[in-house]
Amino acid sequence: MPDDDADRLRGLVAEFLRRHDPAGGATAFLGARFDAGLAWVHHPVGLGGLGLPRRLQPVLDEALARAGVPDHRPRRNSIGLGMAAPTVLRHGTPAQCQRWLRPLWTGEEVWCQLFSEPDAGSDLAAVTTRAVRDGDDWVVDGQKVWTSLAHRARWGLLLARTDPGVAKHRGLTYLVCDMTAPGVLVRPLRQLTGEAEFNEVFLTGVRLPDTLRLGAVGDGWRVARTTLMNERVAIGGRPLPREGGMIGLLARAWRARPELRTHGLHADLLRAWVEAEAARLTALRLRQQLAAGEPGPEGSAVKLTFAELAQRISALELDLLGDEGLRYDDWTMRRPEEPDLLGRTAAYRYLRARGNSIEGGTSEILRTVIAERVLGLPPEPRVDRPPSESGPDRPPPGPRPDRPPSEPGPDRPPGEPGADR
């Protein structure tokens, strides 16, 4: 990027690093970065940024990395950084941005996502958690599921129904839930891996002041789209070096264990390696294309491919290990700090990867998103409009919702972005 902005940015980083020592504590250092506008370059001044074009973020990241600044470890607050920040920035009031972005960035306040419900999985717009206006407050009652980090979160991105009388996508409002408020009950939800990475969240008469509303009343679906688009891009969208993801684990196991190799597995390995490298280049190309813009539906493809590859490659590693792969490390119910998609044993990774095609939008949902929003194929006939919808009250045609109405298939826990490192 041989332009003036980039040079100026590099200069700012150099000056910043002269005055701030990363060894002085992660929170303090991150806070200083925020205050210097060196968090998200495209954010406005005062909100962690410098008002520069989005495409300059890699320049910043690179300059910091070259100086040996430790990785931000976004996985410490993955939902905050990956989903809450862009949503707050785009839809929040100045006061809300002021209040939330800095502690979110520093990791002092962890965020979670309160979207999915037992009966609203893929069909996210069917949420039934109610928020009823009472003076300056909203009183919230309902149940959410698949909420990772809820047990550590200060704030939750909450999608709630405020008007049950209108079409389902139109009666929703987006609130930020104070996870410390009375009436918020968090219970661990155990997965087939043995651990409890997610939670169920029960909301009983939870009072949230209207100042915690993000966007207009009844406009919750539009706000949620921002969250979801960013969620999908966050998953698998990080640029990796060759063999940087799960394929690297398999390739290293293959090289280390000649006695386990067979010609049949070799054929599978070569295919998987090619697919993984193709996916890596595709994510890189998408990033180059999107350097200047916001995530679009194309991000769904990256997430779709990531899930398929993670499942296939982890299964192949089990094939390679044979008898050894029949061993697990630990079935006791753990509460992991963060999901570790590349950690533990091959058997763990295989099991954990089963969730990749469910969380953050099932692969079925994502294929429909691609077919309808990228290829422009027609939606399926709708049967879930309330009667009022077919009358004159019907909403005007406009941009299709992010979860297209014609969606199929299994539910989704939105879960962790869980990016491949």
Next chain:
Amino acid sequence: MPDDDADRLRGLVAEFLRRHDPAGGATAFLGARFDAGLAWVHHPVGLGGLGLPRRLQPVLDEALARAGVPDHRPRRNSIGLGMAAPTVLRHGTPAQCQRWLRPLWTGEEVWCQLFSEPDAGSDLAAVTTRAVRDGDDWVVDGQKVWTSLAHRARWGLLLARTDPGVAKHRGLTYLVCDMTAPGVLVRPLRQLTGEAEFNEVFLTGVRLPDTLRLGAVGDGWRVARTTLMNERVAIGGRPLPREGGMIGLLARAWRARPELRTHGLHADLLRAWVEAEAARLTALRLRQQLAAGEPGPEGSAVKLTFAELAQRISALELDLLGDEGLRYDDWTMRRPEEPDLLGRTAAYRYLRARGNSIEGGTSEILRTVIAERVLGLPPEPRVDRPPSESGPDRPPPGPRPDRPPSEPGPDRPPGEPGADR
């Protein structure tokens, strides 16, 4: 089958063979078999059968085969034997059975199938070819496509609309079209293989006496189901020895050409061989299960697998041949007697196999048939009912049509049964 009927049948065959020499001409010999009731054992006496249970057919076939009687070569009149005969037997009047079954069996009269139309492919019940009653005749106007053997056929199985005022499945009538009648125009339809195996058939003011009607007026869809069920079972349903189908060609090429082998192709070959053997055993098991009954929706699975394997195995043979596979034998427009799915070159077989997942019901249609009629999954919302359907005129719930209303996907040329030999 150590029972009395089987013994009696073997005795009849032995006696028949003492009196009839297969070398005396195929037509005469086949006629004699029909007259002796040794065509289809379960047909009534006088109609080519002995009124015996259907499960005894293999006993007959085996006894004849053991005596060296040449194969009946059903491919000479594949639609007649595979589809017309069971339809006529089940829905025809005694006079119709008397008139049609014998020359059909001997091959003296070839049959074809006039179902598909340019705008009624997968959605077969949408046929618009009209048949209007005029005295004792029907006057037929319309266009049919994908009609194999039309240029050689004496009779055609015709699905026509006789009542455009009622729901689409209900306004159809099944007629037998005299292919020699004035107004029947047959034109070759060329395929991507270069040959013209199929035809377009234009019907212009074709007069068919009402005696050619099969089943009641308005009951055409039910009659067509019999034809379609038998079509799918005919495709790929013949019991084969190991390596009897396309896999045998590939395996023999593999054995003959060690210089073309690679480890990667070996892995593909082993997988394909396993799949083909599994499919063979499955068809055999289905046959054992159905020995006593009529074809059901399970036959769709055999046809689905057959198509997938034919496509995969023929592609793999091209992979094996490399440079040699880039050669074709002949692009000139031929009119083959019968499709030869296992003939000509590997490139021809690869191209011809592309049709296997389209003709006789697309693979998409067949998956829906399995999902709805075998697994009992719910249909999709219907949008193609005429307004009258939603009123009290709506038909009562009953057995679902063979082409379920919720069908997806690409069109189908019904085409040849084209069984794997």
Next chain:
Amino acid sequence: MTDLCYDDVEEALRDSVRALLTTHAPWQRTLTRVDGGEAYDPALWARLVGELGVAGLPVPEEHGGAGVGFREVAVVLEELGRAVAPVPFLGSAVLATRALLACGETRLLGPLAAGRCVATLVVPFGTSPGTPPDPVAVSTGPALTGRVAGVVDALPADVLLVPAGDGLYAVDARGPGVRRTPVVSLDVTRPLADVGFADAPARRVAAGATATGAVTDALTAGAALLASEQVGVAQRCLDLAVAHVRTRHQFGRPVGSFQAVKHRLADVWVAVSQARAVARYAADCLATGDPDTALAASLAQAYCGTVATTAAEVCVQAHGGLGFTWEHPAHLLLKRARSAAVAFGAADRHRAVLTDLADLPAPPPGAPRP
């Protein structure tokens, strides 16, 4: 001709086993045992053996069994797989019984058939028929020393059948010098164990070619019959998925009315149908001593393990988040399927066996194609 269907006796046996398992081995109960750290259910085993005599099916009547053969054993395995029942049927009624039958050692057959004794074959679970490893040494006594990792059904076994030296040995599982260590296993309903021998007293039940043949026969039977268990697992996965998507609604419709779901399940049905034909063929070959048995067993393990695994994976996916939880049976089936896919040699290994058995030769060495 090969009979690939089920006859009336087999259907009646299936009904009995399923009824017993429905009552006494619902998945919730199995999951509770797993959570309690004691997956194997001796009471369930006692009922299966006592009430239905499943352990004696392939044992000749003169040795206290039913003498009906391996087709029926296969039917029992289908039902045990369907229920992911935590009982040592595979190790005792298949592996050990087949080994003892093959080497003509009848002393143990009676107790095995009667359920008074549980036995298993001490090899790693992933051992394929052609290549039994032998990490156990024999000293005079005779006594055994060595260690075998990942043995199926060793935890509830009373007798261990150990291929060692040039023989097959019977060892008291609770005797001196024997140490069984539970493995934290991927398959939670059939946990493996590492078995160590330190100068453990043993009795030789076969020697030389008889012993080798018995071990091969046992592993071939394991491979051939495990396919039926895999069919049972796969069918259960399909049934669970179908039941779920028929009732679960999203977007105002049953999830099962969406084509993507429908077609995926249709594909699973096709695959399970094929696996069933393949498994029946293997069982029938084994039962009749068909010369095609080795090929049929390898075909079965080249095909059925993948089908069961795929069916279990689709089952999880069709349930969405629910299928990803601990409190739903899908994971028990998935873990059983994935583990069984490695047992007696993975699909890849059995495809390689077909290189010879089906005459599909590998590339000649050192001749890469341009």
Next chain:
Amino acid sequence: MTDLCYDDVEEALRDSVRALLTTHAPWQRTLTRVDGGEAYDPALWARLVGELGVAGLPVPEEHGGAGVGFREVAVVLEELGRAVAPVPFLGSAVLATRALLACGETRLLGPLAAGRCVATLVVPFGTSPGTPPDPVAVSTGPALTGRVAGVVDALPADVLLVPAGDGLYAVDARGPGVRRTPVVSLDVTRPLADVGFADAPARRVAAGATATGAVTDALTAGAALLASEQVGVAQRCLDLAVAHVRTRHQFGRPVGSFQAVKHRLADVWVAVSQARAVARYAADCLATGDPDTALAASLAQAYCGTVATTAAEVCVQAHGGLGFTWEHPAHLLLKRARSAAVAFGAADRHRAVLTDLADLPAPPPGAPRP
């Protein structure tokens, strides 16, 4: 850093090529030529070379070319693939040009860049970069004798570049002792030819390592850049299928509203997106002389050929019976895709190359796993 996108110049070039092909090479016209037995279209080639200078893109300006490099050549190939245009671009502007550039033989480059001359490399179309065969013998004169089967773009060639003996030779395609026999080819829009030499006069343009290197470079460029043609074919197949299913109605709905169709096409879109990234990487590596070029070329041929073939197969299927007819362009694309999948070595061969290039070693010989 590698640039995987298209810059403005490349987009402008694409627009020009597409506009020309839309006007002068609609598929109906191409099909008519195929039916007439003369697929290659010299008038179209003259326009592409004359109006857009496509043949001179990678040729340095001092030799009469545009000197812009191989990224632009890749863009042209995308468009030619999209149109299944019957012109000798691959043989002449890629293989022959790259070979001549590599061996520093500049005499022919000018005529090639100007389109006054068409050339190709005389090897079987399926030859992969690592292993050029050499069935042609050299005698003094020099003169060539031998036969090479299935050569691409030999029919419209003026000059044949022939690897023979220890050199690379130029032969007048219409000269004495040269016989070109058209092959009835699977790819009807780019038919191959068998080329025979009987003491045909030749001129040596390179010898020894230079000649070997030039042939390898040419084949590597072919493998790397053919991927872009494959992307063009795949994208066209997807576009045709999408357009069809949006308008074709069955069951009262557009066929493209059914999930089975939708999801299949979504998968193709994902695959084409990936193929595009892979092809751009190969073109960029080639253009910049990146040391990863050999790997990038093998990756491209391990991936993109399958994607184009699948896209063409899905295109036929999505059109139903219509896609199976001669009078629809789908088959032209299918035949091009299937044939190109073998060109410069099939996917299997390029995966095998990655064994070394990506350090994914094969099993040690003679050590079958238990």
